[in-house]
Amino acid sequence: MPITEAHAGRRYPPCDPYQVSAAKITEFVTALGDDNPRYRGESPMAPPTFAAVISAQAWDQLFSDPELELSLGRIVHGDQRFTFMRPLHAGDVVVATVTIDKVRVRSGSELISATVDIASRDGEPVCTAQATLAHSRKAAA
Amino acid sequence: MKATVVDGVEVGTTLPVVAVRFTRERLVRYAGASTDFNPIHYSEHFAKQVGLPGVIAHGMLTMGAALRVVTNWVGDPSRVISYAVRFTRPVLVPDDADGVEVEFSGSVSAIDGSLVTVSIEAISDGRKVLGAARAEVDLGVRVPHRDREP
Numbered sequence A: 001m002p003i004t005e006a007h008a009g010r011r012y013p014p015c016d017p018y019q020v021s022a023a024k025i026t027e028f029v030t031a032l033g034d035d036n037p038r039y040r041g042e043s044p045m046a047p048p049t050f051a052a053v054i055s056a057q058a059w060d061q062l063f064s065d066p067e068l069e070l071s072l073g074r075i076v077h078g079d080q081r082f083t084f085m086r087p088l089h090a091g092d093v094v095v096a097t098v099t100i101d102k103v104r105v106r107s108g109s110e111l112i113s114a115t116v117d118i119a120s121r122d123g124e125p126v127c128t129a130q131a132t133l134a135h136s137r138k139a140a141a
Numbered sequence B: 001m002k003a004t005v006v007d008g009v010e011v012g013t014t015l016p017v018v019a020v021r022f023t024r025e026r027l028v029r030y031a032g033a034s035t036d037f038n039p040i041h042y043s044e045h046f047a048k049q050v051g052l053p054g055v056i057a058h059g060m061l062t063m064g065a066a067l068r069v070v071t072n073w074v075g076d077p078s079r080v081i082s083y084a085v086r087f088t089r090p091v092l093v094p095d096d097a098d099g100v101e102v103e104f105s106g107s108v109s110a111i112d113g114s115l116v117t118v119s120i121e122a123i124s125d126g127r128k129v130l131g132a133a134r135a136e137v138d139l140g141v142r143v144p145h146r147d148r149e150p
Helices: A022-032 A048-063 B023-035 B044-049 B059-066 B068-074
Strands: A075-084 A091-106 A109-120 A125-136 B014-022 B080-087 B098-113 B113-126 B130-138
Touching: A022 A048, A022 B023, A022 B059, A048 A075, A048 A091, A048 A109, A048 A125, A048 B023, A048 B080, A048 B098, A075 B068, A091 A125, A091 B068, B014 B023, B014 B059, B014 B068, B023 B059, B023 B068, B023 B098, B044 B059, B059 B098, B059 B113, B068 B080, B068 B098
Parallel strands: none
Antiparallel strands: A075 A125, A075 B080, A091 A109, A109 A125, B014 B098, B080 B130, B098 B113, B113 B130
């Protein structure tokens, strides 16, 4: 039984704590071609969309949930919204928790709205990442 | 709340354009950096199998590159308090040395006190690839979240 509307509201257990590292920030901003000096140096800030790295970790829980029958290769990103409560810096340790907000089943595809809550280990909110993911059941005609 | 000017910024103020060349190399770098290893971003064979015209860029790569319009302008990226986009058209990245250029532009679309909303446009191959792309930045005096003196 693949993902259905009934999965709305499902909240997964928190992911393992994620430690932001200067090396990962450098890789990320190099990929973006972004030379903002705030992302370099001794205590670099992570760029705002670095939250995607942490979200990806949480989304993996959806893709590896056998009940949902989702396949990463059949996912296309529909929309994304980030709300930032505070910036992330190298050395920060955060925990991501994903919740399925809404599922819309179309013929041969599903639209999945999910929210990743990123917080400090003490539970202080850092970022909310809301996404809509389109999952195709079979190759488009 | 005055909805007119913040530090010389007005609704309609345009931000400097940022152009980023998307090549297969950049996609591979972004895949590794972001840990998004969806094969539609590196395998032509796989992309076509799932109905795409070819290898496409990660939406999050486009989103992240687009925000450079805003962060270049404000300097301090921690002023960005929200950012949202819709991925309306995939960015096709050919397997050649040139790839495809994506051009990002932005303009101030709303001001509410120190909060400034920037609307962003992303054009690839003559077409818009992002919809409703908006970042909200706080240009007011800010208290740092924590002491980060070296």
